[in-house]
Amino acid sequence: QSVLTQPPSVSGAPGQRVTISCTGTSSNIGAGYDVHWYQQLPGTVPKLLIYVNTNRPSGVPDRFSGSKSGTSASLAITGLQAEDEADYYCQSYDSSLSGSVFGGGTKLTVL
Amino acid sequence: QLQLQESGPGLVKPSETLSLTCTVSGGSISSRSYYWAWIRQPPGKGLEWTGTTYYSGSTYYNPSLKSRVTISVDTSKSQFSLKLTSVTAADTAVYYCARQAVSANYWYFDLWGRGTLVTVSS
Numbered sequence: 349q350s351v352l353t354q355p356p357s358v359s360g361a362p363g364q365r366v367t368i369s370c371t372g373t374s375s376n377i378g379a380g381y382d383v384h385w386y387q388q389l390p391g392t393v394p395k396l397l398i399y400v401n402t403n404r405p406s407g408v409p410d411r412f413s414g415s416k417s418g419t420s421a422s423l424a425i426t427g428l429q430a431e432d433e434a435d436y437y438c439q440s441y442d443s444s445l446s447g448s449v450f451g452g453g454t455k456l457t458v459l
Numbered sequence: 460q461l462q463l464q465e466s467g468p469g470l471v472k473p474s475e476t477l478s479l480t481c482t483v484s485g486g487s488i489s490s491r492s493y494y495w496a497w498i499r500q501p502p503g504k505g506l507e508w509t510g511t512t513y514y515s516g517s518t519y520y521n522p523s524l525k526s527r528v529t530i531s532v533d534t535s536k537s538q539f540s541l542k543l544t545s546v547t548a549a550d551t552a553v554y555y556c557a558r559q560a561v562s563a564n565y566w567y568f569d570l571w572g573r574g575t576l577v578t579v580s581s
Contacts, residue, residue: 393573447511
């Protein structure tokens with residue numbers, strides 16, 4: 349069981365908006381540590397999608413946005429496209445483990 | 460542009476030691492701005508942080524693996540390495556090396572190697 353909790357799957361039709369939640373605890377997200385998101389397209393290497401809660405690396409479309417509040421964070425994808433179908437992982441730092449923790453991953457299906 | 464490349468055996472026998480090396484090219488492994496990490500992903504499963512090192516030799520390990528894992532850095536070769544002892548089938552995974560950004564409030568992995576599949580089997 350992962351330290352950060354994500355829904356196993358979400359889906360949406362092209363053009364729609366979907367959100368993926370990431371729930372932590374008082375030793376990670378709730379302690380103020382930042383949340384980051386990765387996109388893993390089928391058969392490929394994970395790619396940094398959002399860093400430090402809300403920031404997009406160069407080249408990431410502004411359809412992707414992140415937010416954080418309390419012990420949770422969310423990734424929002426607007427204007428859903430077929431190419432967004434992938435696994436998405438949240439990640440943070442955990443003070444009780446003194447290291448990085450990942451969510452279990454969410455599979456996004458574009459209907 | 461900085462690149463990372465994993466290398467090592469793709470097949471390891473149970474109870475033996477898994478050894479992998481990550482070669483950093485196009486940039487300096489001795490950068491004071493970054494750390495260097497190993498992350499693994501069992502087939503069909505999620506990501507698991509294995510451990511992290513700094514050019515100075517400092518190391519940080521996943522507590523669930525701490526008794527079996529050693530990460531070291533060789534700045535002269537621009538490489539860092541992973542050793543995992545007493546492996547079992549549960550250690551079968553794609554192993555990624557990655558560059559890690561660190562501050563007081565965050566750790567994140569901004570560049571990844573292509574990954575290498577290590578299978579534990581007799």
